[in-house]
Amino acid sequence: MSNLKTELKQMIIEILDLEDIEVDEIVDSEPLFVEGLGLDSIDALEIGLALNKNYGIKLKSDSEETRQHFASINALAALVESHRAE
Amino acid sequence: MAELTPLSGGLGASPGKLIAVDRGKTVTIADLRQRVLCWLEIMRDRQGTRWAVYHSDAFEFLAILLALWQLKRTACVPGDNCRGTTDRLKKHVDGFIGEFPTTALQANEKSVQVSSSGQWVTPDTNYAALEIYTSGSTGEPKPIQKSIAQLEHEVRALEALWPSQAGTVVLATVTHQHLYGMTFRLFWPFSSGQLFERALCEYAEDILQQAKLYLSFSLVSSPSHLGRLNEALSWEPLSGRCSYLISSAAPLKRADSQKACSLFAAPVREIYGSSETGAIAWRSQQESDQDALWQALPSVFLKPNEDGTLCVRSPYMGELERFSLPDRVAFDENGRFKLLGRVDRIAKVEGKRVSLAALEQRISENDLVENVRALTLQRQRVETGVVIQLTAEGWLELKRSGRKILVKRLKENLAAHFEAVVLPRRWRFVEQFPYNQQGKLPLGDLQKMFEKEAVSWPEVIDERVVDDQVKVRCVVPGNLIYFDGHFEGNPILPGIVQVHWAEYFGRHLLPVKGTFVRLEVIKFQQVVPPNTTMEITLQYDESRQKLIFKYESEKGVHSSGRICFG
Numbered sequence: 001m002s003n004l005k006t007e008l009k010q011m012i013i014e015i016l017d018l019e020d021i022e023v024d025e026i027v028d029s030e031p032l033f034v035e036g037l038g039l040d041s042i043d044a045l046e047i048g049l050a051l052n053k054n055y056g057i058k059l060k061s062d063s064e065e066t067r068q069h070f071a072s073i074n075a076l077a078a079l080v081e082s083h084r085a086e
Numbered sequence: 087m088a089e090l091t092p093l094s095g096g097l098g099a100s101p102g103k104l105i106a107v108d109r110g111k112t113v114t115i116a117d118l119r120q121r122v123l124c125w126l127e128i129m130r131d132r133q134g135t136r137w138a139v140y141h142s143d144a145f146e147f148l149a150i151l152l153a154l155w156q157l158k159r160t161a162c163v164p165g166d167n168c169r170g171t172t173d174r175l176k177k178h179v180d181g182f183i184g185e186f187p188t189t190a191l192q193a194n195e196k197s198v199q200v201s202s203s204g205q206w207v208t209p210d211t212n213y214a215a216l217e218i219y220t221s222g223s224t225g226e227p228k229p230i231q232k233s234i235a236q237l238e239h240e241v242r243a244l245e246a247l248w249p250s251q252a253g254t255v256v257l258a259t260v261t262h263q264h265l266y267g268m269t270f271r272l273f274w275p276f277s278s279g280q281l282f283e284r285a286l287c288e289y290a291e292d293i294l295q296q297a298k299l300y301l302s303f304s305l306v307s308s309p310s311h312l313g314r315l316n317e318a319l320s321w322e323p324l325s326g327r328c329s330y331l332i333s334s335a336a337p338l339k340r341a342d343s344q345k346a347c348s349l350f351a352a353p354v355r356e357i358y359g360s361s362e363t364g365a366i367a368w369r370s371q372q373e374s375d376q377d378a379l380w381q382a383l384p385s386v387f388l389k390p391n392e393d394g395t396l397c398v399r400s401p402y403m404g405e406l407e408r409f410s411l412p413d414r415v416a417f418d419e420n421g422r423f424k425l426l427g428r429v430d431r432i433a434k435v436e437g438k439r440v441s442l443a444a445l446e447q448r449i450s451e452n453d454l455v456e457n458v459r460a461l462t463l464q465r466q467r468v469e470t471g472v473v474i475q476l477t478a479e480g481w482l483e484l485k486r487s488g489r490k491i492l493v494k495r496l497k498e499n500l501a502a503h504f505e506a507v508v509l510p511r512r513w514r515f516v517e518q519f520p521y522n523q524q525g526k527l528p529l530g531d532l533q534k535m536f537e538k539e540a541v542s543w544p545e546v547i548d549e550r551v552v553d554d555q556v557k558v559r560c561v562v563p564g565n566l567i568y569f570d571g572h573f574e575g576n577p578i579l580p581g582i583v584q585v586h587w588a589e590y591f592g593r594h595l596l597p598v599k600g601t602f603v604r605l606e607v608i609k610f611q612q613v614v615p616p617n618t619t620m621e622i623t624l625q626y627d628e629s630r631q632k633l634i635f636k637y638e639s640e641k642g643v644h645s646s647g648r649i650c651f652g
Contacts, residue, residue: 017466019512020490033506038497040506041288042436042467045314048289052316059291066289 005077015050016043028073036072044070051076057083090245090277092238097122097152097206105276106145107255108284110299113145119206121149122156124193125183129153132191134180136160136217140167141184144262145284148272149193150183151216155209155234162217162229165264170503174227211235218265220361221432221441230361232404239385239402240364241274246384247368248355252279254329257296258306259287265361266334270306280304290316297324304328305350308335308437312354313342321349328352334359335437337425340378343371358425363398363409367423379422388423390415395429433462433508435470440508445470448500454480454492457519461529463512463536471512471536475519484515512536541565544587544620549595556595556624564616579614584645588624588635592649596626598633600651606632608647620644 009023012032016039030036033044047070051057057079059066069079091099099115106113129137137154139161141147154161162179164171172186182190209215214231222228256275260267275282287293290311297303305328312333328350333343334357343354353372358380359365367380367388382388386400396411403409414426431442442460449458449472457475462468474496476484484492493513500509520531544560551557562579569577585605592598614620618639625634636646 015466020493034501038506038509040509042310042507045289045311048291049314049316052318058319059289060295063285063288063292 004080005073008073008076008080011050011054012037012047015046026073028077031072032070032076047076051080055080055083089279090238090242091279092211092234093241093273093277094155094209094211094234094238096276098208103279104253104281106282106284107300108145109296112281113284118145118149118152121146121193122153124195125150125153126156128191128193129157129159129183132181134159136162136179137191138162138164138172138175138179138182138186139184140164140182140186140263142286143284144258144272144282144286146184146193147262148276154183155215156207158210158213160214160217160231163263163268164219165261166505168502168505173502178229209234211238218361221439221444226444236364236402236404237269237273238277239400240269241277243383243385243400243402244269244274244365245278248330250274250278250280251302251329253302254280255300255303256280256282256306257287257293257303258283259293259311260306260308260335261286264335265364266357266359267306269364270332270334270357290314290319294319294321294324297327300327302327302329304352305331307331307333309333309338309342310335310436312338312346315342315346315349317345317349325351330355332357334365336434338371340371340374340376347372360411362403362406363400363411364402366398366400377424379418379424381422388421390417390423393429394426396423433470435462435468435508438505438507440470440504442470445472445500445504445508445510448503449474449496452496452499453477454483455496456480459519459527459532460510461532463533465536469511470508471514472510473514473516473519473532473535475516480515489513489515542567547619551595554625556591558591558595558622558624560620560622562614562616562618562620566616569616577616579616579618581608581610581645584610584614584637585635585647585649588622588633589649591622592624592626592633592635596624596633597628598626598651600631603650603652606648606650608645610645612641612644614639614644 005028006023009026013021013023026037033039048059069075097119101114101116103115104112105115105118137159139147139150141150151161162175164175167186169187172188182188184190211234213233215234216232216237217229219227219229256271258267258271262268262271271282283296287296293305330352331346331350331354333354338354338356347354353370356369357365358367365383366386367382369378369380371378386398389397391397391410394414396413396415398409398411399407412428412430412432414429415423416426417423433440433442445460446458449455454476455474456477459473460470463471497509514535519527521527541563544562547559547561549556549558568580568583572578572580589602614637621638623636623638627634631651633649635649637644
């Protein structure tokens with residue numbers, strides 16, 4: 001699980017071309033959007049794309065649910081884990 | 087062509103007429119009237135003619151607008167409902183309706199007795215029914231007023247070019263709080279008998295899920311979404327259902343247009359316009375092997391101004407006889423044109439208009455900032471960056487708290503006033519702006535400050551000492567500068583770079599001394615493509631001052647040789 005979290009952090013930094021942030025500075029439980037990492041709606045689209053490419057995850061057509069999955073690294077990791085278990 | 091019902095007469099249609107869908111469920115005129123009455127009930131007793139409106143549900147939004155128009159009031163519609171926008175609006179409106187971070191009117195859920203359709207007045211079509219806002223070049227948002235007649239005119243021009251098929255469902259990835267979304271998602275469908283989907287599609291997966299529910303649909307979208315469609319999703323179920331895609335807010339790349347066209351198996355219609363003028367031109371890029379030119383919509387007249395910008399005349403600009411858009415254009419002999427970029431300091435970031443002057447103004451309000459320049463950067467996406475000259479106090483703060491904390495503080499001040507997408511993602515602090523000898527600040531010099539550092543070294547995984555050898559495991563990065571042009575379309579790592587790296591690691595990890603003299607028994611046996619994981623083995627013969635190197639990967643030995651020092 002902790003490897004997965006590191007992997008997700010690396011993925012986010014890389015695909016979003018983020019500056020001034022290292023993997024170990026992203027806090028697992030901190031919000032990714034608005035406060036915390038301060039990501040925006042375009043970043044959400046990119047993360048959605050990358051989740052599908054890297055982990056085969058398809059987002060459900062429920063924006064509220066997606067918002068919860070994208071809330072933090074912890075939530076993203078849980079999403080990937082539960083997808084693997086299926 | 088579907089017969090158009092004017093916006094002003096929309097409520098008078100037969101009660102069973104379908105107007106919208108809610109994830110598969112249909113919504114009728116009777117439902118809409120019900121909601122308009124609920125909103126009317128709470129608006130009637132309130133004084134004031136100007137009301138700010140924000141609602142994330144397209145159906146409720148339309149109900150609020152129609153209710154305000156029944157009372158001949160003005161709907162002031164901001165593009166977002168963030169704190170700064172709300173505070174700024176307070177001075178200009180009599181109150182708020184819907185979803186705002188301040189006291190706002192909410193309608194009851196309870197149903198109101200709907201009597202005969204005779205209770206509806208036909209709204210005046212010539213007063214300022216709608217007020218929207220756009221970034222003015224001074225930084226202050228500029229209000230733009232529209233009458234219902236103007237909105238109806240624009241819908242007629244669109245319908246004349248692309249007749250609607252009644253019953254088609256209109257899906258959207260763009261908000262109705264902006265004029266583009268309002269016109270294409272709400273007003274046009276509502277007038278032409280198409281059904282709008284209440285909820286926004288935020289991801290490609292949403293579009294797929296929703297579109298499957300309908301036999302015929304169209305999609306109102308933007309380059310931000312159409313440029314990020316995932317081919318790996320299963321698009322086949324949509325085959326034959328999509329009538330067309332619409333893209334606006336910024337020009338869509340031809341490759342993205344063609345990709346979207348093939349995934350949806352439908353034409354992509356691009357719209358060019360502005361809040362001031364509404365939609366004025368269109369293009370389609372499916373059949374062209376170069377970027378397609380724009381052409382005017384029916385009833386719109388376009389020509390270049392003397393300064394190269396675009397002059398617009400159209401029947402739906404209200405009292406404005408003509409309007410100049412700050413986009414430079416080049417016309418061909420058939421009256422079609424190319425867009426060459428803006429002449430002012432308004433930038434488009436992922437389709438969102440932002441005034442760079444306004445960004446600068448807000449940032450410079452901070453005591454830590456002496457001087458600031460904002461610019462747009464084309465990196466993996468379009469984004470804004472800022473170069474800041476700090477005050478003495480600012481430098482102290484930078485030393486004390488560090489760069490990250492400082493950036494965070496400056497950014498927090500901005501977040502209340504700008505949408506997240508346009509907030510600067512890159513910050514540079516300088517002692518002095520790079521003014522040239524003419525006292526100008528060339529954009530290119532500012533842009534250079536944001537260029538990525540050139541990648542010229544391998545990414546080291548680990549270094550191990552085995553007996554008298556050093557082994558360096560590393561990856562040869564795909565974005566290495568040495569791959570540029572070596573060779574076009576078939577990148578391989580140049581041999582001289584391998585020698586250079588061997589020398590570098592030798593000097594750092596082994597007691598290599600002296601200067602380079604010559605190479606011996608150099609062999610390049612296999613090429614090294616990008617992203618290869620390599621192991622570099624180095625051994626130093628101190629008495630003969632020779633560094634022996636070997637590059638290996640899972641494919642075997644790539645190169646080997648000796649570097650002689652003296």
